[in-house]
Amino acid sequence: MTRCPRCGLRLTAGRCPADLPELPRCTDPDPRYYGREYGTVQQLVHRLGADVTVGMVRQWRKRKGLGNHDGLSFLDEAQTIEGDIRRRKDRRGRPRRVDVGAAVAA
Numbered sequence: 001m002t003r004c005p006r007c008g009l010r011l012t013a014g015r016c017p018a019d020l021p022e023l024p025r026c027t028d029p030d031p032r033y034y035g036r037e038y039g040t041v042q043q044l045v046h047r048l049g050a051d052v053t054v055g056m057v058r059q060w061r062k063r064k065g066l067g068n069h070d071g072l073s074f075l076d077e078a079q080t081i082e083g084d085i086r087r088r089k090d091r092r093g094r095p096r097r098v099d100v101g102a103a104v105a106a
């Protein structure tokens, strides 16, 4: 029982089932969603920076407005949030302590 070091899922034949070169694309005909790559928290983690964890992406869903579309979230939204966090980290050092309360109100 070996688990993926990135996302914690159990490996299948030595590979993580969430480690995909390309995520599924949304088939919702709504033009706001159609064709965008989306996936589970674990799938997103594999497509984001090496320091991004499953726990962080779950928090983004709760606190940072990362959408939850039938249990899946859009990669581009997650990348935008990741980018915001990195920019803030450059400026202030310890970003994750700052936004806990503020993002709930947003």
Ligand SMILES: [Zn+2]
Residues within 6 Å of the ligand: 004, 005, 006, 007, 008, 009, 016, 017, 018, 019, 042, 046
């Ligand atoms: Zn994985």
